[in-house]
Amino acid sequence: MEIDDQPLSDAARRTLATWHRLLERNAMEELDPLLSDRIVFRSPVAHTPYPGRDAIKLVLKTVNTVFQNFRYHRTFASTDGSSVVLEFSAEVDGKALKGIDMLRFDEEGKIVEFEVMVRPMSGLQALGAAMGERLGAARETLAGKAPRH
Numbered sequence: 001m002e003i004d005d006q007p008l009s010d011a012a013r014r015t016l017a018t019w020h021r022l023l024e025r026n027a028m029e030e031l032d033p034l035l036s037d038r039i040v041f042r043s044p045v046a047h048t049p050y051p052g053r054d055a056i057k058l059v060l061k062t063v064n065t066v067f068q069n070f071r072y073h074r075t076f077a078s079t080d081g082s083s084v085v086l087e088f089s090a091e092v093d094g095k096a097l098k099g100i101d102m103l104r105f106d107e108e109g110k111i112v113e114f115e116v117m118v119r120p121m122s123g124l125q126a127l128g129a130a131m132g133e134r135l136g137a138a139r140e141t142l143a144g145k146a147p148r149h
Contacts, residue, residue, distance in 0.1 A: 009081040011109025028061040042115035045128035051144035097123025
């Protein structure tokens with residue numbers, strides 16, 4: 001998705017272009033160079049944010065197996081060039097949904113915050129149920145703690 005007319009910083013623009021390439025391949029294990037050490041993921045179905053690289057990679061890798069017919073439609077950038085909103089649509093278990101990914105970048109163009117919002121409620125509920133089934137055993141990772149072995 002081109003954003004040449006958007007005021008994103010060059011570093012954020014490069015990160016966003018790489019994000020789109022990784023998403024196409026569901027290569028979330030390659031996200032580390034794009035993520036700030038302070039990365040926080042805010043889920044549309046959880047009150048508590050998920051801190052850390054392991055949590056965001058797990059959530060994004062999993063959601064990419066849950067979504068069907070996912071695609072981005074529009075991109076909006078903040079006037080200061082540090083944030084972008086990506087509008088998307090997808091289906092989960094036959095339920096259509098619309099949503100936005102809100103990304104905030106640091107000065108180096110690394111993602112500091114990744115927040116997702118989804119509607120309508122039926123789509124959000126289907127997403128929450130599908131993600132809960134797949135991530136139920138990953139509570140420590142989602143809380144930002146290293147898994148016990």
